[in-house]
Amino acid sequence: MGRTLAEKVWDDHVVRRAEGEPDLLFIDLHLLHEVTSPQAFDGLRKAGRKVRRLDLTIATEDHNTPTLDIDKPIADPVSRTQLETLRKNCADFGVRLHPLGDVEQGVVHVVGPQLGLTQPGTTVVCGDSHTSTHGAFGALAFGIGTSQVEHVLATQTLTMAPFKTMAVTVEGELPEDVTAKDLILAVITKIGTGGGQGYVIEYRGSAIEKLSMEARMTICNMSIEAGARAGMIAPDRTTFDYLRGRPHAPQGDDWDAAVAYWETLRTDDDAVFDHEVVIDAAELAPFVTWGTNPGQGAPLSASVPDPASFADPSESYAAEKALEYMGLRAGQPLREVAVDTVFVGSCTNGRIEDLRAAAAILRDRKVAEGLRMLVVPGSVRVALQAVEEGLDKVFTAAGAEWRHAGCSMCLGMNPDQLAPGERAASTSNRNFEGRQGKGGRTHLVSPQVAAATAVLGHLASPADLSDAPALVEA
Amino acid sequence: MEAFTTHTGRAVPLRRSNVDTDQIIPAHWLKKVTRDGFEDGLFEAWRKDPEFVLNRPERQGATVLVAGPDFGTGSSREHAVWALQNFGFKAVVSSRFADIFRGNSLKNGLLTVVLPQETVDRLWELTEADPTAEVTVDLVAREVRAEGVTAPFELDENARWRLLEGLDDISLTLKNESDIAAYEASRFSFKPSTTVV
Numbered sequence: 001m002g003r004t005l006a007e008k009v010w011d012d013h014v015v016r017r018a019e020g021e022p023d024l025l026f027i028d029l030h031l032l033h034e035v036t037s038p039q040a041f042d043g044l045r046k047a048g049r050k051v052r053r054l055d056l057t058i059a060t061e062d063h064n065t066p067t068l069d070i071d072k073p074i075a076d077p078v079s080r081t082q083l084e085t086l087r088k089n090c091a092d093f094g095v096r097l098h099p100l101g102d103v104e105q106g107v108v109h110v111v112g113p114q115l116g117l118t119q120p121g122t123t124v125v126c127g128d129s130h131t132s133t134h135g136a137f138g139a140l141a142f143g144i145g146t147s148q149v150e151h152v153l154a155t156q157t158l159t160m161a162p163f164k165t166m167a168v169t170v171e172g173e174l175p176e177d178v179t180a181k182d183l184i185l186a187v188i189t190k191i192g193t194g195g196g197q198g199y200v201i202e203y204r205g206s207a208i209e210k211l212s213m214e215a216r217m218t219i220c221n222m223s224i225e226a227g228a229r230a231g232m233i234a235p236d237r238t239t240f241d242y243l244r245g246r247p248h249a250p251q252g253d254d255w256d257a258a259v260a261y262w263e264t265l266r267t268d269d270d271a272v273f274d275h276e277v278v279i280d281a282a283e284l285a286p287f288v289t290w291g292t293n294p295g296q297g298a299p300l301s302a303s304v305p306d307p308a309s310f311a312d313p314s315e316s317y318a319a320e321k322a323l324e325y326m327g328l329r330a331g332q333p334l335r336e337v338a339v340d341t342v343f344v345g346s347c348t349n350g351r352i353e354d355l356r357a358a359a360a361i362l363r364d365r366k367v368a369e370g371l372r373m374l375v376v377p378g379s380v381r382v383a384l385q386a387v388e389e390g391l392d393k394v395f396t397a398a399g400a401e402w403r404h405a406g407c408s409m410c411l412g413m414n415p416d417q418l419a420p421g422e423r424a425a426s427t428s429n430r431n432f433e434g435r436q437g438k439g440g441r442t443h444l445v446s447p448q449v450a451a452a453t454a455v456l457g458h459l460a461s462p463a464d465l466s467d468a469p470a471l472v473e474a
Numbered sequence: 475m476e477a478f479t480t481h482t483g484r485a486v487p488l489r490r491s492n493v494d495t496d497q498i499i500p501a502h503w504l505k506k507v508t509r510d511g512f513e514d515g516l517f518e519a520w521r522k523d524p525e526f527v528l529n530r531p532e533r534q535g536a537t538v539l540v541a542g543p544d545f546g547t548g549s550s551r552e553h554a555v556w557a558l559q560n561f562g563f564k565a566v567v568s569s570r571f572a573d574i575f576r577g578n579s580l581k582n583g584l585l586t587v588v589l590p591q592e593t594v595d596r597l598w599e600l601t602e603a604d605p606t607a608e609v610t611v612d613l614v615a616r617e618v619r620a621e622g623v624t625a626p627f628e629l630d631e632n633a634r635w636r637l638l639e640g641l642d643d644i645s646l647t648l649k650n651e652s653d654i655a656a657y658e659a660s661r662f663s664f665k666p667s668t669t670v671v
């Protein structure tokens with residue numbers, strides 16, 4: 001019987017397989033950041049161990065880094081300590097680090113792909129659940145806990161029981177204004193936040209094949225929000241074209257050998273998935289969340305649902321709690337929900353294509369009166385590219401704030417946070433209670449919806465702007 | 475890791491589904507660089523409410539958390555497990571756990587037990603009616619017991635053995651160091667390296 005893409009990559013990394021034991025898997029790339037690594041390095045120190053493969057390990061600073069005044073000392077002493085701890089650990093153990101201020105610094109899941117380190121058929125791990133992002137390249141990439149970070153540092157392997165496989169097939173043409181973000185939000189609402197539990201999801205079908213690498217990363221990024229361990233997309237021309245010439249991509253004969261291998265990384269025609277979901281691209285629409293988990297979403301044209309309309313009592317209770325927290329009432333049209341903050345950024349939508357999409361809408365327009373809009377590039381490289389294209393000017397001319405790269409308001413570990421009761425349209429990936437600041441309320445949206453929302457002051461899609469003429473500045 | 479064989483204690487009924495890791499331990503707690511001292515951050519937002527179940531006097535000293543479905547969704551933060559352990563929990567029962575959280579818990583000796591929702595309901599009813607009721611989580615017999623409840627649970631044999639013995643994963647893996655070295659010798663030369671450009 002044929003094998004799925006996930007099974008092929010898995011099989012190629014088995015170091016040891018024994019009856020009654022989980023497999024021992026080799027890890028090709030280990031990404032580190034300041035939040036989930038200090039206790040792992042401590043463990044190594046206590047046991048007198050070293051990092052086994054420094055050449056497969058790389059670190060960056062992202063979660064705690066400020067997005068303003070980055071040349072000044074970090075004000076929050078606890079954040080500062082955490083960054084200093086990473087610097088000391090990397091220096092002591094010899095790990096390559098891109099600290100704040102470095103040209104390769106940025107959100108860990110933006111940095112790996114742009115350096116060309118994330119490659120098809122590799123295993124990629126990081127102490128961060130959104131490691132699933134890297135699956136867009138046909139890598140088997142998943143988040144791990146700190147004990148596992150220590151395990152990988154010491155052994156370059158992980159013990160793991162195999163995943164189940166799920167296919168999410170999206171056929172057809174995405175309607176105009178419908179983005180990868182809308183697609184993945186719709187998938188999560190369809191299968192639920194626990195629906196992918198235990199699975200690696202492979203996204204396939206004609207609608208997926210047409211997507212850019214950036215869009216594929218957006219989709220794989222949020223696989224974890226459906227409960228899945230990883231998301232994957234088979235590598236193809238688009239993948240190879242993205243990788244060619246990147247600093248760590250193979251070169252010369254190595255490139256040809258790599259492509260020959262990468263081309264074998266497709267699910268065989270006779271392979272069987274444990275579960276399959278089929279979605280018609282033509283039926284999708286701009287999608288937003290109304291609740292406090294990413295599965296509580298609806299098309300922008302819909303209204304806030306009535307908690308009583310959920311058949312499952314625990315879902316109905318969860319919806320009731322969510323509406324209470326979000327300050328919404330059942331039946332309220334989502335388009336009428338006014339926001340005070342718009343955040344464009346994160347490892348979901350902080351890449352150059354996302355910034356271009358938001359800038360295209362904001363060009364010659366203004367952010368609504370009294371609304372705060374933050375644009376935070378996913379990495380310094382993304383920021384430099386945006387500046388080269390003049391996108392930063394478009395944002396600032398519109399009244400948005402152009403910030404330094406990092407995780408920023410995606411989780412509010414740095415000063416970029418929502419105040420209690422503030423409501424944001426955010427291109428990030430989690431709308432959990434308090435995620436963007438204590439008491440803050442989050443609606444997950446695409447960059448396009450974020451930009452249109454910023455202009456109109458309420459949840460909106462670019463189509464809603466057609467009757468609001470562009471402001472042409474003198 | 476501390477070994478886990480069997481544990482008996484009072485329970486805390488947490489009647490909520492989809493308790494994500496941001497609820498278990500909010501992000502600002504993640505700035506700490508140690509594995510301890512997370513107990514005050516556990517369910518921090520909900521603890522502000524004096525009526526929240528963990529704050530009730532009759533729940534003080536309870537060691538078994540009986541949670542709703544999809545417990546531990548969201549981030550990979552192991553701090554969620556440390557916070558539960560720092561607070562005093564030895565075991566968590568739910569009908570479904572998020573994968574990463576479950577993996578993290580078992581690596582730290584916090585036993586996560588999957589039981590059918592009907593059994594979780596029974597445990598909720600029991601401990602709500604009588605907060606002094608004790609629940610036994612027996613890893614040797616692979617069974618949860620309480621008054622009127624005897625529920626077997628599954629845990630793969632290897633994970634169970636490591637918990638029962640309190641074994642350190644890294645030392646176990648390093649016993650197979652020669653397999654790792656052999657694998658390393660056979661890798662494709664075009665695989666990425668972070669040090670060579």
Ligand code: SF4
Pocket residue numbers: 062063107108109128130346347348406407410411428429
């Ligand atoms: S951008 Fe957000 S989701 Fe991504 S790594 Fe940073 S905090 Fe995590």
